[in-house]
Amino acid sequence: MLNAVGRDIPEEVVKNTNKEIFKGVHYYDGYTYEKKGPKTKCVNRSGGDKLVDSIRDVLFKCGIKDGMTLSFHHHFRDGDYIVNMVMKEVHTLGIKDITICASSLGKAHDLLCDYIEDGTITDIQSSGVRGRVGQAISRGKLKGYAIMRSHGGRVRAIESGEVKIDIAFIGAPTCDDYGNCRGIGGVSNCGVLSYSMVDADYADKVVAITDCLVPFPNFPAHISMTKVDYVVEVDEIGNPEKIATGAAKPTTDMRKLMMADYCTQFVINTPYFKDGFSYQTGVGGASIASTISLAKVMKERDIRMGFGVGGLTKPMCDLLINGQVDCLLDTQDFDLDAVKSVENMKHFRISASEYANPFNKGAIVNKLDFVILATLEVDVNFNCNVVVGSDGVITGAQGGHPDTAAGAKCTVVLTPLLQGRTPAVCNEVTTVTTPGESIDVVITEYGIAINPARQDLIDCMKDVKLPFMTIEELRDIAYSIAGEPQKVAFDERVVGIIEGRDGTIMDVVRQVKI
């Protein structure tokens, strides 16, 4: 069955998953449904605490058994210790058929490959997967489908009851003996706990794991004791130094700085660039650099940003320090400067639902003027791929890409024309994660292509001196330098599903041929 981005979704997958195929970004606008609440075990005795001695004990208290769904958050990114810590115990207990429902998984979780091989883990639901776990999935090691959801889509799946979390684990930088969690104030800080907020609201059992137990009350709590069943103290929950590895890197690459400069020139020539505008960037090198160059123009023209949204990094937090933005809304901190900035009164923590959930009564992404994103591939229909490498192996994550792209008035994608030899602008992306209807402009170091659907943007760039061309011309330049790539050969078997924000099937990922 062909979906709205022209992807052929096998009938069998539609049947097995009970999902619809993607029908367009706003297909579910106005949809009415009932949310599914968690089973709650009341605590109304006087005094006491919720402390449990070990991960193993807490698993018993939560009634761990085969087939359960366990959830995790990824605020520690490559420095996360929680997933491995919990899964080691689950494995030791001989538990099988576990579904991992994580906000994302990365290189810190290579260990899970062994547990996929031996059947401890049979299903993975995540924003995406980097590292060896991605390779294992692409090679067909997982029994079930790996379901890749955007950050907003994950909240939707949990709130609508599509996923039922049995036990949620929260790596809490500080926590008191009654379960009030905060992302700051401890030894290993990650800033915010936004992705876990929905888990805490909807999981049957909620476990806070901390390496810094503080006196009650740990206020203002980022996650309230009213949602937490148990608290476990461990030696270390994560390494904050590793938060900034992987995706988030500052750049000195001249090509990326040039793209950042093009981006700024584009942004300031749109009608949305005026006092009070709102703005978000991804954490690609060029996106981060574009914030720095935009800040200069804002200063020159005396224009303030109303609010900035993140995925935050130092340059965004600098805007707050320099008085160039009224406030920051934060779901995740990508470097230690951003973690530190959480203490600022105008740096507000938001839940992943407030941030991006398409099935609540309006998320922050809907109020964005600009979002500056990166991509692995973008095709001549402006469809973007941020999950599967051009070699066919799962290597990235949806993150907030489709959420912010759908919400923002002006969605800019920055990418070098070639990633190594691989053309980033191509005939057809390997898999679609973000539909072309959400993408307004593609900026490369060779030229800039505006989506023909945005005639208004084309019109306001008429007198702007930037190297505008069509997306097909960009592709042609890429192919003339690198040659046209062969089609990657896949096996028939579907190993992963790229889910649209609204739960429809955007694309499937097939097993790679070895």
Added chain:
Amino acid sequence: MKIQKPAMAGTLESSDCQVTVEKGQGTVELELSSSVINQYGEQIRRVIQETLTKLEVEDVKIVVVDKGALDCTIRARVECAVYRANEETGPWRELA
């Protein structure tokens, strides 16, 4: 052109390739590994073969470890390795 001794050219940096040549057993024997083998394997093989043909190399064992090099880079590295294996300084310009 004859391969008189083993020689090497190029690096393992991203967007480069490392080419090693040594005496063959009467044929062209190519061993290729590449970070973009799925997308460009055939094209890389063709470029290597074309370059060897141009240089009239018919007896060689050539190992190419490619890190996403463009055709021009692959061509240059193969030529360089072959000339280094031959003691001659090559007629670089004629090949351009």
